Amino acid sequence: MRGIAKSMARTFAVFLRKPVTRDYPSYHKPLPERDRAFPLLLWDEDIHEPFCTGCHACERACPVECMTVLMKDNPNHKKLEGTSSRRKIIDKFWIDYARCMRCNICVEVCNFDAIAMNNTWEGHETSVYDRQDLVMDLQQLLSQSRTGNINEWVPVLGQTNETVSEAGAEDTEVNN
Amino acid sequence: MSVDLFGMSLNPWADAAIRLQLVVAFMTVVVMGLIYAERKILARFHQRVGPQKTGPRGLLQSVADAVKLVGKEDLRPAAADPWTFELAPYFVFIPIFLGFVIVPWVQGWNVRLLELGILYFVAISSISIVGWVMAGWGSDNRYAIIGALRAAAQGISYELPLVLALLSASMLAGSLQLDKIVEFQSVVPLIVWQPLGFFIFFVAALAELNRTPFDIPVGESEIVGGPFVEYSGIRWSMFFLAEYAGMLIMAFVGSSVFLGGYSWPFGEDFGLPFQMLLAAGKGGLFIFLIFWVRASVPRLRIDQLMGYSWKILLPFSFLQILINGFVLVYGLPHIILLITGVLSLGLLFWVTEGIVKRPLQPRRRRARAIAVQEAEVS
Amino acid sequence: MVEVLSQTSDQSAEFETQDLLLNVGPQHPSTHGVFRMVMTVDGEVVRDVIPYIGYLHRGAEKLCETMDFRQGIGFMDRTEYLAAFNAELSYVMAVEALADLEVPERAQWIRMILCELNRLSSHFMFLGAFGVDTGVFGTPFIYAWREREALIDLFEEVSGDRMMYAYFRPGGIAWDVPVNFVDRVREVLISATQGIDDFDSLLSENEIFLARTQGIGSISAERAIALGMSGPSLRASGVDMDIRRDEPYLKYDQVEWDVITGEHGDVFDRYYCRVMEMRESIKIINQCLEHLAPGPILPEKMPRMLRTPPGEVYLRTEAPRGEYGVYMVSRGGNRPYRCKVRSSCLSNLQALHELTVGEYMADAIVILGSIDIVLSEVDR
Numbered sequence: 050m051r052g053i054a055k056s057m058a059r060t061f062a063v064f065l066r067k068p069v070t071r072d073y074p075s076y077h078k079p080l081p082e083r084d085r086a087f088p089l090l091l092w093d094e095d096i097h098e099p100f101c102t103g104c105h106a107c108e109r110a111c112p113v114e115c116m117t118v119l120m121k122d123n124p125n126h127k128k129l130e131g132t133s134s135r136r137k138i139i140d141k142f143w144i145d146y147a148r149c150m151r152c153n154i155c156v157e158v159c160n161f162d163a164i165a166m167n168n169t170w171e172g173h174e175t176s177v178y179d180r181q182d183l184v185m186d187l188q189q190l191l192s193q194s195r196t197g198n199i200n201e202w203v204p205v206l207g208q209t210n211e212t213v214s215e216a217g218a219e220d221t222e223v224n225n
Numbered sequence: 226m227s228v229d230l231f232g233m234s235l236n237p238w239a240d241a242a243i244r245l246q247l248v249v250a251f252m253t254v255v256v257m258g259l260i261y262a263e264r265k266i267l268a269r270f271h272q273r274v275g276p277q278k279t280g281p282r283g284l285l286q287s288v289a290d291a292v293k294l295v296g297k298e299d300l301r302p303a304a305a306d307p308w309t310f311e312l313a314p315y316f317v318f319i320p321i322f323l324g325f326v327i328v329p330w331v332q333g334w335n336v337r338l339l340e341l342g343i344l345y346f347v348a349i350s351s352i353s354i355v356g357w358v359m360a361g362w363g364s365d366n367r368y369a370i371i372g373a374l375r376a377a378a379q380g381i382s383y384e385l386p387l388v389l390a391l392l393s394a395s396m397l398a399g400s401l402q403l404d405k406i407v408e409f410q411s412v413v414p415l416i417v418w419q420p421l422g423f424f425i426f427f428v429a430a431l432a433e434l435n436r437t438p439f440d441i442p443v444g445e446s447e448i449v450g451g452p453f454v455e456y457s458g459i460r461w462s463m464f465f466l467a468e469y470a471g472m473l474i475m476a477f478v479g480s481s482v483f484l485g486g487y488s489w490p491f492g493e494d495f496g497l498p499f500q501m502l503l504a505a506g507k508g509g510l511f512i513f514l515i516f517w518v519r520a521s522v523p524r525l526r527i528d529q530l531m532g533y534s535w536k537i538l539l540p541f542s543f544l545q546i547l548i549n550g551f552v553l554v555y556g557l558p559h560i561i562l563l564i565t566g567v568l569s570l571g572l573l574f575w576v577t578e579g580i581v582k583r584p585l586q587p588r589r590r591r592a593r594a595i596a597v598q599e600a601e602v603s
Numbered sequence: 604m605v606e607v608l609s610q611t612s613d614q615s616a617e618f619e620t621q622d623l624l625l626n627v628g629p630q631h632p633s634t635h636g637v638f639r640m641v642m643t644v645d646g647e648v649v650r651d652v653i654p655y656i657g658y659l660h661r662g663a664e665k666l667c668e669t670m671d672f673r674q675g676i677g678f679m680d681r682t683e684y685l686a687a688f689n690a691e692l693s694y695v696m697a698v699e700a701l702a703d704l705e706v707p708e709r710a711q712w713i714r715m716i717l718c719e720l721n722r723l724s725s726h727f728m729f730l731g732a733f734g735v736d737t738g739v740f741g742t743p744f745i746y747a748w749r750e751r752e753a754l755i756d757l758f759e760e761v762s763g764d765r766m767m768y769a770y771f772r773p774g775g776i777a778w779d780v781p782v783n784f785v786d787r788v789r790e791v792l793i794s795a796t797q798g799i800d801d802f803d804s805l806l807s808e809n810e811i812f813l814a815r816t817q818g819i820g821s822i823s824a825e826r827a828i829a830l831g832m833s834g835p836s837l838r839a840s841g842v843d844m845d846i847r848r849d850e851p852y853l854k855y856d857q858v859e860w861d862v863i864t865g866e867h868g869d870v871f872d873r874y875y876c877r878v879m880e881m882r883e884s885i886k887i888i889n890q891c892l893e894h895l896a897p898g899p900i901l902p903e904k905m906p907r908m909l910r911t912p913p914g915e916v917y918l919r920t921e922a923p924r925g926e927y928g929v930y931m932v933s934r935g936g937n938r939p940y941r942c943k944v945r946s947s948c949l950s951n952l953q954a955l956h957e958l959t960v961g962e963y964m965a966d967a968i969v970i971l972g973s974i975d976i977v978l979s980e981v982d983r
Contacts, residue, residue: 050574050577050578050810051574051578052578052808052810053522053810055809056806056808056809057517057521057522058804059801059804060270060517060521060805061270061517063270063272063746063801064270066272068269068272069273069752070274072274080759081759082781083760083763084764085762112670112674112677150767151764151767152674152676152677152767152769153763153769153777154673154674157673166763168763205778206772206777206901207777207778207900207901207905209779209897209899210780211897267740267741271741271745271746272745272746273745371964437738437740438738438811440738441965519740520740520741520742521742521805521809523734523737523738523739523806523812523815524738524739524811525814525815526814526963526965527647527963528647
């Protein structure tokens with residue numbers, strides 16, 4: 050009987066504690082900086098074009114083949130009296146959020162730091178009524194970065210705390 | 226012959242009907258509140274909050290549940306036995322509400338104070354077991370049959386300790402009529418003289434209600450709903466309401482018989498509102514105890530449960546009656562009851578603990594750091 | 604006393620009865636995933652049980668043959684989602700053995716801390732589900748999720764995801780832990796200790812819980828070894844085997860902890876071995892935090908695309924549920940030719956028939972809960 054009394058005493062002690070429930074959706078827990086939702090493309094504010102050049106590196110590296118990439122000649126290139134040093138620029142880009150497994154490999158292989166994982170709540174609240182609406186096109190992927198609604202975290206593979214804190218220098222341990 | 230009701234003189238049949246209707250209506254509302262209270266209180270035992278969104282602080286949750294259940298499709302298995310399947314909810318539901326007839330709410334207010342109050346209560350409440358078996362048989366489902374037979378075995382086994390515990394209390398009070406028992410306790414509640422009886426009554430009431438730790442007929446993690454697995458919508462909600470109404474009636478009968486009802490302490494001196502407070506408070510305490518046990522204790526297996534009833538509770542309830550008999554026949558002072566009650570309750574706890582066969586600690590072998598081992602070798 | 608309480612008379616031999624075929628189907632609240640058992644029940648006693656698996660088979664091993672070594676890590680996560688760090692660890696260490704990579708110190712200590720924390724969260728999940736199987740309404744489950752929430756928040760701060768981490772890489776870990784990692788781990792350990800105490804008080808001495816779990820579903824040491832069981836289920840039968848101590852990997856030879864063995868091999872011993880293992884895990888993590896020092900987390904000169912020389916390796920680690928092994932064959936190139944996962948849960952599940960026949964039906968669920976399977980590993 051003492052064991053049952055001990056169980057009941059413990060549940061009563063828990064009864065007196067403060068509840069731990071976080072009342073979503075009226076309260077959104079602050080997400081850590083590294084939180085990984087779905088991928089987003091980044092927008093270059095200075096030149097007003099995406100960082101992405103359509104080089105297919107992420108498309109090849111994706112384990113579940115969720116991306117489709119098409120590149121085009123950049124009309125904004127310096128040789129054509131533009132401001133950009135990118136010869137090619139992204140033309141069309143689709144990511145199927147239903148297939149994406151959020152493994153972060155596309156971020157790691159990107160040569161231009163053009164893609165990042167969404168670490169805001171918008172990235173998690175992507176429910177739709179039709180599965181086709183989960184295939185995101187270029188404008189949808191760029192929208193959050195264009196409005197400045199993202200503070201992305203793009204790590205370098207193998208970065209340590211010391212190398213990051215040294216004035217944010219790129220880590221040389223991984224050769225590209 | 227006519228009876229007074231709120232100052233009107235009525236035919237006794239009409240008077241009984243009106244009183245019963247009032248009680249049933251009131252109790253239905255209270256049962257819905259009880260469902261809400263269970264969800265909130267169990268949630269606090271789990272360190273979380275319960276329903277919050279439906280209405281202010283989730284108060285309309287029971288209403289939302291009722292609306293949902295009413296709107297559900299009324300499913301009936303194709304091979305279900307039509308009469309038993311249809312009638313089972315009524316057989317479960319009606320006897321419990323009939324049990325509200327003898328409960329003394331406050332002084333002078335009740336439906337009918339039968340002289341055989343406790344006998345009537347026990348007889349009526351055992352009819353609902355038939356309803357469970359009908360539900361299980363009529364459902365044409367193996368899980369339902371298993372649940373129904375378990376419920377029948379359990380219900381029958383725990384009737385005896387329940388009856389004997391109530392009888393031993395009424396032996397002291399000298400009457401089976403519930404309001405006389407309540408008035409007997411105006412100075413000292415019967416739990417003081419009958420601690421063993423109260424414990425046996427509480428455990429047997431939990432078993433009769435099919436609540437944890439005796440909810441194996443409705444074992445949610447195994448046979449998922451037991452006899453009621455094929456019911457949906459309003460029919461299922463009748464079973465659900467019947468369970469909570471049963472809890473309510475056990476709580477009120479228990480608090481009337483053992484905790485002093487509306488009468489202890491100083492109930493008769495301070496009038497009606499205070500008596501209502503006492504009755505509600507004690508019923509609420511009993512129900513809180515039932516919830517607390519549900520949140521803390523696993524369920525017993527059917528054979529362990531029946532063994533506990535027949536081999537442990539029944540002999541102890543006979544013991545309680547024997548002790549009462551000795552005290553009453555030889556005119557011993559009631560303090561003997563308290564002493565022997567506490568001692569036999571201790572004996573019952575000790576016997577219950579005997580279920581534990583061996584001590585807890587398993588063996589531990591040290592995983593020594595290899596560096597340490599090499600240091601020792603060298 | 605249990606014998607006194609549960610004696611049944613043997614009169615059923617005189618009556619002509621019919622055995623009931625009961626399907627504990629793939630959709631069931633207590634089979635820990637999509638798992639089907641067909642039980643033949645005589646009254647309340649189980650005469651035969653046939654498990655059906657394969658509802659969660661996704662071809663993970665075959666998919667790994669088409670993925671290079673970094674892409675395959677995400678698939679290994681999903682074969683054992685409750686202990687994903689341990690699953691990743693076996694795979695990644697197999698690749699390191701093939702490619703002869705040396706993992707830096709800091710990465711090893713961090714891997715060890717995360718694997719032990721994952722052991723904690725996996726055992727909490729076991730306690731929650733097991734408590735519900737024995738019948739307590741919801742309380743153990745909610746306590747388990749409360750503790751897991753703290754642990755998973757920590758994992759999110761480190762790797763970015765709450766359950767499918769994809770954090771280990773061949774050679775080390777992907778990126779360094781956050782700056783406040785040590786303090787966060789200590790916070791989480793305090794709340795985890797409180798959680799284990801909650802479970803101990805709630806269940807371990809409760810007489811009804813003991814009546815439900817002691818003496819039920821026991822298996823002897825010889826039979827357990829013959830069936831290929833591993834992990835806490837094996838240690839509860841008295842077999843003193845723990846891969847962390849016998850074949851040390853990571854830095855397990857530099858920390859000190861106890862290996863817990865049971866005596867009777869019944870359900871209660873399997874439960875209590877896990878509870879005590881959780882306390883030992885906390886000891887290990889505390890020692891690891893002392894050893895954590897700054898340093899690199901990947902070897903210098905990591906190639907962009909890792910290629911391994913031809914060879915094969917079988918590498919096993921102590922996952923929370925037992926021995927999780929990866930047998931990897933490489934024919935040169937950047938992807939495995941064959942990656943076979945030796946699943947601890949599948950081997951443990953083989954004991955189900957032996958454990959359950961002869962017990963009561965209500966105990967069959969409790970026994971299944973005590974073996975602690977997660978179907979994604981059984982089916983892969």
